[in-house]
Amino acid sequence: MIEVKNLTKKFGDFFAVDDVSFHVKKGEIFAFLGPNGAGKSTTIKMLTTLLHPTSGGIRINQHDPVTEPDEVRRSFGIIFQDPSLDDELTAWENMEFHGVLYDVPDKLRGERIEQLLKFVELWDRKDNLVKEFSGGMKRRLEIARGLLHHPKIIFLDEPTLGLDPQTRNHMWTYLRDLNEKEGTTIFFTTHYMEEADKIAERIAIIDHGKIVATGTSAELKEQTKTESLEDAFLALTGKTIREEAAGPNDFMRMARRQWTKKR
Amino acid sequence: MKKIYILWLRQLKRYLRSRSRIVGSLAQPLLFLVALGYGLGPVFSKAGQGNYIDFLAPGIVGMSIIFTAIFSGIEIIWDKQFGFLKEVMVAPVSRLNIMIGRTLGGGTVATIQGIIVMLISLVFGFRPTSLLGAIAVIPVMFLVAILFTAIGTIIASLLDDMQGFQLIMNFLVMPLFFLSGALFPLQGLPQALLIVASLDPLSYGIDAFRVLLAGSGHFGLGVDILVLGVITAIFLWLGSYFFKRIQI
Numbered sequence: 001m002i003e004v005k006n007l008t009k010k011f012g013d014f015f016a017v018d019d020v021s022f023h024v025k026k027g028e029i030f031a032f033l034g035p036n037g038a039g040k041s042t043t044i045k046m047l048t049t050l051l052h053p054t055s056g057g058i059r060i061n062q063h064d065p066v067t068e069p070d071e072v073r074r075s076f077g078i079i080f081q082d083p084s085l086d087d088e089l090t091a092w093e094n095m096e097f098h099g100v101l102y103d104v105p106d107k108l109r110g111e112r113i114e115q116l117l118k119f120v121e122l123w124d125r126k127d128n129l130v131k132e133f134s135g136g137m138k139r140r141l142e143i144a145r146g147l148l149h150h151p152k153i154i155f156l157d158e159p160t161l162g163l164d165p166q167t168r169n170h171m172w173t174y175l176r177d178l179n180e181k182e183g184t185t186i187f188f189t190t191h192y193m194e195e196a197d198k199i200a201e202r203i204a205i206i207d208h209g210k211i212v213a214t215g216t217s218a219e220l221k222e223q224t225k226t227e228s229l230e231d232a233f234l235a236l237t238g239k240t241i242r243e244e245a246a247g248p249n250d251f252m253r254m255a256r257r258q259w260t261k262k263r
Numbered sequence: 264m265k266k267i268y269i270l271w272l273r274q275l276k277r278y279l280r281s282r283s284r285i286v287g288s289l290a291q292p293l294l295f296l297v298a299l300g301y302g303l304g305p306v307f308s309k310a311g312q313g314n315y316i317d318f319l320a321p322g323i324v325g326m327s328i329i330f331t332a333i334f335s336g337i338e339i340i341w342d343k344q345f346g347f348l349k350e351v352m353v354a355p356v357s358r359l360n361i362m363i364g365r366t367l368g369g370g371t372v373a374t375i376q377g378i379i380v381m382l383i384s385l386v387f388g389f390r391p392t393s394l395l396g397a398i399a400v401i402p403v404m405f406l407v408a409i410l411f412t413a414i415g416t417i418i419a420s421l422l423d424d425m426q427g428f429q430l431i432m433n434f435l436v437m438p439l440f441f442l443s444g445a446l447f448p449l450q451g452l453p454q455a456l457l458i459v460a461s462l463d464p465l466s467y468g469i470d471a472f473r474v475l476l477a478g479s480g481h482f483g484l485g486v487d488i489l490v491l492g493v494i495t496a497i498f499l500w501l502g503s504y505f506f507k508r509i510q511i
Contacts, residue, residue, distance in 0.1 A: 048353050050511050073355040084346035088277045100269040101354035129280075145350075 001026045001153055001185045002047065007056035009042050016042040018209035019056070024202075026152075027183040029176075031190065031200035033233060035242045039209040040189045041081065044157055047187075048078055061152055074102070077151035079142050081158045081189075087131035091122055091141050094130060095148060102149035109148075116144040119174065135162055143171060147178070154178075156188035160195065172199055193230040203229075207237045266356050267364040274335065274368025278375075285376070288334075292327040292380050296320065296387055299446065312448065320381070320389035321400075321472035322445030325407065328377040329465055332408045333436055335369030336415015336502075339509075340425055349511050358507045362416065366502065369412035370405055377404045381476075392478040400475040403488070407468035410495040413502040420505035439465050449481040464494045 002024040009017040017039040024030040034040050045051040047058060049065040049072055058065050061075035085094050092113065099109040117123040120140035130138060139162065146154065154175070160168045176199070178184045190196055196203055197217045204214040213220055213236050217229050224235040278284070300316045307315035342348040351361055378401065381389075391397040418431055442456070443465035449457060460466045471487035474480035480487070 045511070050349065050352060052510070070355040070357070073353055076353075078353055080346065080349055082346045084350040086273065086277075086347045086350075087345065088280055089273065093273075093276070097269055097273060098350070098354070101266055101351070101356055103355070 001028070001061060002030075002187065003057075003059040004043075004047070005057045007043070007046065007058060008054045009039075009046060009051065010054045015209045017046070017053075020206065020209070020211050021056075022204050022211060022214060024185060024187060026185055027179065029179055029186045029188075029199055029201045031188055031196040031203045032206065033189065033193075033196055033203060034206035035237050037242050038206045038237075040206060041157060043206070044078075044155055044187075044189070048076060048155060049073055074149075075151060076153040076155055077146040077149060078155040079146040079157065079159045081161070083138055083142070085130045085138055085142060085145075088129065090127050090129055091117065091133070092126040094141065095145055098145045098148050104149050112148055112150075116147060117141075120144045136164065136167060139163055140167065140171075150182065151184070153185040153187060156186070158189055158191065160190065160192065168195075193228070193233055197229040205233060205236050212236050267360055267367065270351075270361060270364025271368040271371065274365065274372060278372040285379075288327065288331060288376060289379065289383070291330070292323045293383065295326065295446075296323045296384055300387060314388075316384070316388045317390060317477050318448070318473070319446065320384040321476045322443075322469050323384065324377045324380050324404070324472055324476075325443065325445050325465060325469040326440055327380040328373045328404055328408050328468070329411050329436065329440060331376040332369055332373035332411035333415040333418070333431070335372055336366075336412045336417070337419045337422075337425075337428065337431070338369070339365070339416060339419035340422055343419075343509075343511065344424065348509075352509070352511060359503050362499075362503045362506045366409055366412045366416065366499065369415065370408040373408035373412065374401065374405045377408070391476045396475040396478070400472055403468070403471045403475065403491075406488075406491050406495060407465070407471075410464060410468070410491065410498055413495070413498040416502040417498070417505045420502075420509050439463055442466075443469055444481065445469050464491065467491050467494075 004023065005021050007017055007020045008015065020039070020043065032040055032043070042051065046053050047060060047065065049069045052066055060072045063071040063075070065072045086097070089097065095113040095117065096109070099113065104112065114123065117126055120143060122137060122141055122144070125133070125137070130141065133141065139159075143159065160171065163171070175186060179186055188200075200217065202214065202216055203220060205212050205220070213223060215223065220229065220232045220236075221227065224232040226232045226235055296316075296319060300319050304315040307313070307318070312318065339348065342351070381397070381400075418435075442459050443463045444460050445465070449460055449466070449470075452460065467482060467487040467490045470480045470482050471484055471491065474484045474487070482490075
């Protein structure tokens with residue numbers, strides 16, 4: 001479902017993603033772990049057509065994000081790390097907007113919006129402006145929205161950040177259910193190791209732009225001779241705290257400045 | 264089509280919901296209309312140029328349109344910062360259609376703003392020469408609005424945050440407005456200023472408004488529409504080029 005070969009992304013002289021290869025099978029739940037600034041978000045941006053790779057190949061649902069962006073975009077749903085809702089619209093309008101952009105037919109759209117908003121327990125707030133929502137409510141709305149067009153692949157970039165255990169549990173139950181019933185492939189990043197351990201079928205660990213290990217949780221523990229995934233993770237990526245001084249956006253700004261200077 | 268419509272609708276809803284923005288952006292044009300209209304009116308008529316309010320009102324309509332339109336284009340920067348642009352950019356919609364939807368939305372909003380200013384200036388003594396002209400001016404307003412929304416979009420694709428906004432206002436929007444003949448007649452200007460005014464696309468917009476609302480112009484309606492049409496096409500094309508280059 002997802003095939004990545006020798007993927008590289010450079011921002012100026014900096015290798016954000018360096019010769020990364022991995023694959024995710026159809027219906028698999030795949031965790032993509034790594035310390036801050038390791039290249040997780042940059043990789044997700046390339047997989048989801050938001051960034052063009054410097055070199056290397058990607059196939060999403062048999063399509064290339066660079067040459068066939070619309071086919072790729074139709075195949076996945078994404079729940080971003082940062083909010084991406086329109087605060088000036090209501091919950092319902094945000095859903096409607098998404099449904100229209102993804103060609104969900106009128107009648108089905110109405111039904112699904114109702115079903116999903118009820119699922120995330122926002123149905124009675126559907127006509128409220130999103131700017132009146134709390135952080136957790138916004139997160140739930142984003143999750144509902146990402147599922148609206150029944151994507152074949154769901155990307156979740158730290159989806160449970162800032163959610164209480166109830167909501168987290170509720171969300172994973174739904175996603176697992178979707179995975180079992182519809183065979184939806186799930187690709188997620190997280191900093192909660194127990195979450196990855198419990199939910200992911202396979203795990204890849206990325207550090208300094210390179211994949212340092214892939215396998216099931218058990219394989220990773222065995223490889224590093226550790227007791228828990230957290231220990232395995234620390235054994236593989238070291239214990240130094242990473243500075244997330246510059247996010248990908250800052251690198252982009254840097255890259256753009258260099259580009260404009262050249263002209 | 265439906266995707267363009269929903270993008271357009273979003274712009275319109277956002278505009279209608281921010282009442283403070285509507286009222287706020289009316290203050291400046293009205294100040295110009297009252298202060299300059301009544302302040303310079305006697306001098307203007309002594310110079311044999313007629314009623315200044317009638318001359319000024321089309322210029323002030325142009326002012327409100329250029330301000331609103333460029334701002335609507337620049338709003339993409341907010342979308343970038345608040346993350347909503349990501350949602351639009353991962354959707355299966357061509358970049359061109361996103362750009363068209365947004366530009367039509369921004370253009371509609373700026374046109375509404377222009378119509379409101381036109382109606383309010385009636386209260387201050389502005390009298391269009393004919394009702395027909397006052398209706399015919401609306402599509403021309405829309406053309407001008409589209410043009411400047413596209414320019415705003417281009418600016419927004421090149422900037423990352425609102426820091427540069429003041430720069431744009433002072434070095435682009437203000438000169439475009441003040442050099443356009445919105446406030447003074449282009450006849451009998453010093454050669455250098457006339458050349459500058461002829462290079463300013465807003466001059467043709469305001470000239471067309473003036474032909475339709477006050478019954479006389481400098482370039483003539485045909486030239487105005489032709490120039491506006493060509494420049495709008497060029498900036499739309501440029502806008503979609505720059506919009507495609509946005510990476511988040």
